[in-house]
Amino acid sequence: MDHPAALPFLRETLLFLALVGILIPLLQRFRINQVVGFLVVGVIAGPYGSGSLAAEYPVLSWLTFPRQQGVQVLGDLGVIFLMFLIGLELSIQRVWELRRWVFGAGAGQVLLSGMVIGGLAWGFGNRPGVALVLGLVLSLSSTAVVMQLLVESRALATPVGQASFSVLMFQDVAVVPLLILVELVGKDSGSGLFQKLGFQMLASLLIVALILVLGPRLVRVLFRTLARRRQPEVFTALCLLVVLSIGGATAAAGLSMALGAFLAGLLLAETEYRHEVEITVEPFKGLLMGLFFMTVGMEIDPREVLREPGWITVSVVGLLAIKAIIAAGVLRASGLRWGQAIEAGLLLGQGGEFAFIIIGAGVAAGALTHPIGQFMFLVVSLSLLVTPVVARLAHRLGRWIDADTVQQQREVHESRLPGASGHVVVIGFGRVGRMLGEVLAAQQVPYIAVEHDGDRAARLREQGFPVYFGNAARVELLRKLKLDEAASLVVTMDSPSAARRVVKAAREQAPQLKIFARSHDEAHARELEAAGATCVVPEMLEAGLLLTSHALESQGLGAPAIENIIAAERTRRSGAPA
Structure with a gap:
């Protein structure tokens, strides 16, 4: 008699949970950035790492992820919920309080970095649409890494921390049109590309606007009706319902579920239930972040570094230098001192987690070839790996540059941008x-x-x-x-x-x-x-x-x-x- 099939990818799921259960306490104990830790473990245990030896040494099949298919299923789930968490942490009220920095410094950094990096990508023979996507994608920084470094150093309320936070908020907002853009580029590469993209982008943004206008009313009615008794399990169920429903709606409209999950988080962030929802999903936050970054690491082939070590090194250094110079210049023009601007610029120099999402979507949509996608994965990953070291050097450099400023110490402890403290x-x-x-x-x-x-x-x-x-x-x-x-x-x-x-x-x-x-x-x-x-x-x-x-x-x-x-x-x- 045949037995029913086991849960698909059960082995991969159990191995992932075991690794996360071991990794999170270890990373916290040794104060290692979780994003970096999960990326490295993903590379080591993935199909291109020790998983590639599973056929020769069968015992490794129980300790690694030799199959790309199981990894992709976990990765899709991680992307959806990571986007939801990022949307939930993005407050429109907070954006408005820091609007001068968000829409001034943030927009300037993204547009200028996107133009320079996109121009370089075009110069290396990429199609205009692909160069545009690469430029804008690589202009984004890592919210997860930068925020963790600021919190650990207790620098979030300082001018450097608040300026960096403002730039990251604009980048989070910019992900919405970027997710739309990358899918549209993959659908059409013929003549009149930018004109067609303009019309399709407008239609997609109208769909997003419709969700943002109608969504809050529907979400409030749903939570008021079903969450009167404040039961945690009800909140968990409602969160899942909202995320998957809006994700399904955007997917049905020809957009990505990741975009829908981001919008779901953004909708809940503007309701009176925001903090309770954050508390409900808090126990899963580290797990979901680990799921996403570990699966990203599993998709990286480290052998590519050996094939093109020179280009990889030049690209990583070039990315950090271009973004740091542009961000420092923009922040200096916005009012920070040179030392503060350079520190914040170096802190924002790496590629971000959105790059993995958007590049992956670009490869799937045909906008990017697999070799280009793999190369970009490596560049972004290595830039994340060196960020903690760069951040420490940037802090020392910034203090040294501003050492002659009489009010420096006072500003470190007291200076705040609008809405930072005192409430x-x-x-x-x-x-x-x-x-x-x-x-x-x-x-x-x-x-x-x-x-x-x-x-x-x-x-x-x-x-x-x-x-x-x-x-x-x-x-x-x-x-x-x-x-x-x-x-x-x-x-x-x-x-x-x-x-x-x-x-x-x-x-x-x-x-x-x-x-x-x-x-x-x-x-x-x-x-x-x-x-x-x-x-x-x-x-x-x-x-x-x-x-x-x-x-x-x-x-x-x-x-x-x-x-x-x-x-x-x-x-x-x-x-x-x-």
Whole structure:
């Protein structure tokens, strides 16, 4: 009797999970960039590495990936969800706050780098459409690598970090037309190419615009209807539904599923459910990144380096130099000092993860030949491998160039581009929280609020309040709120136990943060103070003391005497200083 076939590519899936389970802790322990680590392991274990020896040594077939087919299936899944995660981290509000840098420095860097690199590709005999794709693709940098390096060095809030972040945001936005362009180039290479591309690009952008206009309304209705009880499994199911549905829609329209996944992340990023969705997918983030970059490594043939070592080396150095020079010049013109501009330029010199996606799509669509695609894979991969070393050298070089600037040290710690820090976090946006938010807004103080009631959060969001839905007692959500950069945290929740958990979790995450909390009575106030609150305001006590002061005033007591009585009573009941 025949048994049913096993799950397709089960061996590859199990081996991948085992490798990721071993790799992630090791890379974190030795502070090795995860992107670089996964790429190297993918090359070693892939069909062009030790997997090529599986036929001669059968035992290797259990420890490597000798078949390209299984790798491709895993890679397609990794591309879809990596694009979703990148879209989810891209906020239109954040782009607008940094618009001068995003659309000034970011656009300048991409266009100038694309023109120079594309011109070189055309000079080497590539068709105009192929040269255009290569130029724009290689102008992009690695969001995953650069952001990890900035976070590890705690430089994200410095001028270099914020300028680099702004350029990366523009590059993320530029991926949408690039994904469309590469597929259109592959479909048509005849005369009148650019005119036809223009019309087809316009039609594709109209489809994307339609998704971005209608999508938010449909997504909000879907989440409000099905996610009222805030169950994690419901959020996971809804995320998968949104990603695969929009991906399927773009695929049906003749575009890629990767583009649809990116749009799905972008749609969810603009809803009140953004942070809760981020927390839901957070446990899978490292796994999905590992899946993508490991499969990219498996598609790289290291033997190509031995065939053309000179051209590979020149291309890698040339890519880093061209992008660094152009980015440094653009950032210097945008207002950074020379040392800062050169540091940021070198940090952005490598190729990016989008290059793997777009080059792979280009090869599949026929826009790029396989040899060109393989060569570009190698150039981008090697540029990523050397980026951590280049980043350390760039930091030292930048400090040395700006060593004579008197205000350098002050700017390293204090200078911020718009929206970088100093905000107030409000937990609970009922009557008290809303009043606080209105006052902060009137005084132009930036704040962000979290509300556990999904319907209320949705209504407030529609009214223009910066309110997100979520459980603020979760450590993952507090990290998303950037407590380490906040001026203060205000807890106005009705539930005493929930407020205590939030204060305790926030104090553990940000030991120096000022935490102001509302309590119901004196006992609750003492619990919040024990949990780490800087200042607690018991609403019943303060209301009673205010009424008492009015009553004493009616008896003819003077203001100083009333203040002393009220202060003594406040101290006796709550332990607050007189």
